[in-house]
Amino acid sequence: MRNLLNFFIRFGSWFIFAVYVILSCVILFTYNSYHSSIYFSSANAISSSLFGATSELTGYFNLKEINRDLEENNARLENEVLNLRHQLAELHTLNSDSLDFNNSKVRYDYVAATVINNNIRHPKNYFSINRGSADGVRVGQGVVDHNGVVGIVNVTGKNTARVISLLNETQRFSVKLKNTDYIGSLVWKGGDPNIAYMEEVPRHTKYQVGDTVVTSGYSLSFPADIPVGVIMNRIKGADDNFYILKVRLTPDFKSLGTVRVIKDNFKESLDSLSQFDLP
Numbered sequence: 001m002r003n004l005l006n007f008f009i010r011f012g013s014w015f016i017f018a019v020y021v022i023l024s025c026v027i028l029f030t031y032n033s034y035h036s037s038i039y040f041s042s043a044n045a046i047s048s049s050l051f052g053a054t055s056e057l058t059g060y061f062n063l064k065e066i067n068r069d070l071e072e073n074n075a076r077l078e079n080e081v082l083n084l085r086h087q088l089a090e091l092h093t094l095n096s097d098s099l100d101f102n103n104s105k106v107r108y109d110y111v112a113a114t115v116i117n118n119n120i121r122h123p124k125n126y127f128s129i130n131r132g133s134a135d136g137v138r139v140g141q142g143v144v145d146h147n148g149v150v151g152i153v154n155v156t157g158k159n160t161a162r163v164i165s166l167l168n169e170t171q172r173f174s175v176k177l178k179n180t181d182y183i184g185s186l187v188w189k190g191g192d193p194n195i196a197y198m199e200e201v202p203r204h205t206k207y208q209v210g211d212t213v214v215t216s217g218y219s220l221s222f223p224a225d226i227p228v229g230v231i232m233n234r235i236k237g238a239d240d241n242f243y244i245l246k247v248r249l250t251p252d253f254k255s256l257g258t259v260r261v262i263k264d265n266f267k268e269s270l271d272s273l274s275q276f277d278l279p
Contacts, residue, residue, distance in 0.1 A: 108223060109263040111135050113143075115256045116160070120193045125165040127151065129259060132159045140221055142262040147251040148227035149173065149215060150259060161261075166228075167193050167253055174219045175228050177205070178212040186213065186228060186247065193253045196229060201243040207231055213247050220267050 113129035131137050133156045141153045143163050152171065155162040164171050166188060173186040175198060182205040184198040198213055211231045217224025229247040237244045 107264060107266050109136075109265065111137055111261040111263060113137075113161075113259050113261060115259060118165075118253070118256050120165070120167055120253050123169045123190050125167040126154075126162050127165055127256060128160055128162050129261070130160060131261065132157045132161050134158050136263055137161045137261050138263075140267075141264070142215075142219075142221035142226075143259050144222075144226055144262065145251050145256060145259045148229070148249070149222060150251050150253070150256060152221050153261060163259075165253065166196070166249070166251070173222075173228070174216040175213050176216040177207055177231075178214045178225065180205075182207075183216050183218070184245070194249055195232075196247050196249055197235070198231075198245040198247050199237070199242070201245055203241050203243060205243060207245070209233060213245075220264055222262065223264075 111131050113131040113135075116128050116130050118127035119125045127150075129137075129143070137153060137156050139153055139156055142149065143151045143153060149166060151163040151165045151168075153161050154164045166173065166186075169188060169190055171187075174183065175186045176183045182201060184201040186196050186198050188196045209231055213228045213231065215222040215224055215226040215228060227250050229249040232246040232248050235244040235246055
């Protein structure tokens with residue numbers, strides 16, 4: 001108690017000075033319109049800055065949720081594009097008078113997922129996602145991100161799944177040059193995670209550096225025309241009848257975040273047809 005009294009006695013003049021300053025400010029800004037307007041203008045500017053900083057901080061923490069919503073909307077739009085392509089393909093093969101799009105079953109659906117671990121440094125790379133059989137994810141389904149093809153599902157649990165990365169030396173993908181019928185097989189040969197090779201390209205194939213490589217549509221894992229990469233140059237192969245094209249992959253495998261699993265609603269019926277003539 002004595003120490004507290006000594007403190008007030010020692011700094012009493014400063015407390016009295018502070019009280020006088022506060023009273024002076026109250027009287028000045030209360031009874032003087034000019035100073036009052038300056039005070040409120042300054043106070044509003046300060047409060048606006050504080051609210052702005054708070055809003056930016058809150059917005060930063062909400063980015064993850066906003067990004068998830070954007071990815072879901074993007075997946076929905078891409079799903080509509082895939083199904084429109086499928087309907088257009090039907091239109092080219094069927095009589096338009098007999099084609100009823102309203103009763104046509106939607107072929108493709110997307111399941112948005114987040115990559116929970118990823119590897120790019122081994123000859124056989126995989127990554128895991130936070131969606132599984134409970135979400136409709138099945139073995140053999142293709143996986144893409146906003147830039148293109150990234151892998152194929154090969155193991156599923158209830159709530160998670162493992163994906164064979166495109167960066168896997170044992171996995172081949174059926175691809176073609178965009179807007180052509182030139183088909184090849186894409187394979188990653190280790191090393192650079194940005195480079196793969198399109199093999200078995202016929203010698204008469206016409207192409208240019210910078211042309212886009214896309215999925216062929218001959219696999220049940222991927223619809224046609226999903227981007228894979230762009231041509232860098234040609235490499236001479238062992239067979240003079242075919243080219244090997246060096247391809248720069250469009251997805252960035254070092255920073256995989258949100259991906260989408262492609263569900264083909266026709267897969268079961270197509271699989272049953274493929275087994276029709278087997279003993």
